[in-house]
Amino acid sequence: MFPRICFRVQSPGLVFQTRLPIPSKGPFRAVLKRASTKLSLDRNSPPFVARARGYHDVSLFDPAAGMGTAVGFAGGARMLYFRTHPSSCSHDHTSARTTPAHPRYRILARSLAHRSITMSTENITIIGAGVIGATTAYYLTRHPKYDLSKYKIRVIEATEVAAGASGKAGGLLALDWHGPSTANLGELSYNLHKQLADEHGGFEKWGYRALTTMSISTSFKPRRTANLPPGLDWVNEKGLEKASLLGTEETTAQVHPYKFTNEMMRLAREKGVELIMGKVTDVKDGSVTYVSKDTNEEKTLDSTQTIVTAGPWTPKILKEAPISATRAHSITIRPKKPVSAHALFTSMTLSSGKTVAPELYARPDEVYVCGEGDHLTSIPETADKVEVIQSRCDDLVKQAGELSSRLKEGEVLACQACYLPVMERGMGGPMVGAVPGRKGVWVAAGHSCWGISLSAGTGKVLSEMILDGEAKSCDVGMLDPSEVL
Known part of the structure; x- marks a missing residue:
């Protein structure tokens, strides 16, 4: 009987375990897919590695030596790998442990056996530090599931916070001036603007007032x-x-958009968001590439979830955006x-x-x-x-x-x-949601002159889509990017 690798996967809403047979010789490749987690095991060339799509490679063992013990992470989930006897499998979802060693199974010195485990960090990248990017960063950090040890949020901006329309708009907020596709979002956003002003002193800090x-x-x-x-x-x-x-004064209000956007970004950074100055050149499943504003050096970041909030520059990142x-x-x-x-x-x-x-x-x-x-x-x-x-x-x-x-x-x-x-086409509102055919890529753009008014609601529902899997605060189904992309 072939040795087996046994592991347990645990993440929000997902707990399962399985065994995979490992041939003692020859090429080996197995792919496990479950929910949003994808794990690939490849033994075509030593060392035996596990690759989780979009995440760091994790070395497991030298195939010539047989089974090894290691702990790796993928998809924000906890994954445990164990050395086993051919017919046995032991597992523990709090620490990695090995069964008694078979003489021909040599554990590598860099094995992670007996090391305590912490959850992996999920990398969230927001492209564009305008009002949509800033409010999205803010609401992600205020979400009940946000944990600085589990989520790394970065905002990449080519020039400065609120450099475009977010800093040069009129700042009008309207409760009920919206069409069918944005009526729910408009009402939510109007009320959230009032809450933000009450909570953070918006009357003094960004000129919030009724009009x-x-x-x-x-x-x-x-x-x-x-x-x-x-x-x-x-x-x-x-x-x-x-x-x-x-x-x-019950249905219209205003903010100073430049001050509002900068304050939202400041509040997000207080909770651990990193602001990176650079121009994004490429977005792939699992990574974002940009050119640093300071050094002109090209850099690539791992990115579990990438949110494009680049306003009129969105088509330069998502070519298909209308x-x-x-x-x-x-x-x-x-x-x-x-x-x-x-x-x-x-x-x-x-x-x-x-x-x-x-x-x-x-x-x-x-x-x-x-x-x-x-x-x-x-x-x-x-x-x-x-x-x-x-x-x-x-x-x-x-x-x-x-x-x-x-x-x-x-x-x-x-x-x-x-x-x-x-x-250029659609249901009369922006795109807010997942980009079809692009795993882990999201877009919120196309707000026209309503970007400031709809910003708080857009940031709120995006945070829910990413951390809850769905928009809970209001129905934005008519703004689904799949309708136009």
Whole structure:
């Protein structure tokens, strides 16, 4: 009878044990698959090794010497290997032990017999330190199953945290402005934003506050006139044609996206998340390759689970991702006097006869103004190379001044541009979930202008998908990447 290798596999939701016959001579290969665990034993060349896909190789024994004893790890599971008699198998799932040695079975000196066992570390890699990557890292570290000794979480970012749209967006949060595919996620995320602000001082740290949101129409030659709503005293009443309510302080709010994203990342790093500065060049099942920003050296990391949250740069990592990039310019103005907490969606007919539609978001210490998007240039390699067209920013300054004398007299603080990730097809929302045909690869991208609003919910459900195996907080089935990939 051939000797047998006996082992027990134990991981969350999975406990089993089995025996494999080991021929005393000749090539040998056995593959064991169970749930997410794959173990390969190969004796074509010494030393006899066990390879767990995507994990470190574990040397077991020299095939010429027969059976050996070792402990190895795979798939986040505990695996124990034992030296046995031809007809016996002993096992223990807390330490490796051997049965009495047969004279022709020599244990290698580097055997791990009688050594205590700890669970292996599962490597989770997040690509992109924008708002989706930051909230995903945050919620992974707040998940009940998160254990720093079991999970190693890394975030790889090419430039800086919140370098793209996550740092240059308006920061509007909306409870019920979402379509069928994102309605559940939108409601969850809105409530989570409030919880985060309450728990971590978001009112002071990232400017979280409730807003009144209005739609207003103005004209150089108004056909009719309207009165300003109460509290909106910083908008010029002259030329106002229409003002209507879009959202109350119960249904709309705001954050400063740059501050919010950076604080989420800081809180995640407090719990053990590592931030790596580098540009990802390749994602394979079980590994991520990147070029270090500091040394320009190419490095490869083991990665059990890889989450692509690269916004408009997602297609550079997942070639099949149907995401295009729309550039948006914006400015910020510091008014001489504080303004009320309003978000304004406008339609303005200028003296030139041109109609424009800038959006304005009043923050505690500034007013953010953005305009329409364009596709005049292709997205650059990294966020720090985005081209800003000064004339487009100048147009926004002029439009803000026509709408509000207080803004016309204010100080322009920033002229900037970013790219929004826009889905080219699908159900009207981003992709959130597992990439089909790519074991251990996930994607959350394509949020367009709703990235900040949907960020908290996206991070929450991704953490559940990865650590629980399913989204529990809300149904995001319509956002399954398999629908578009």
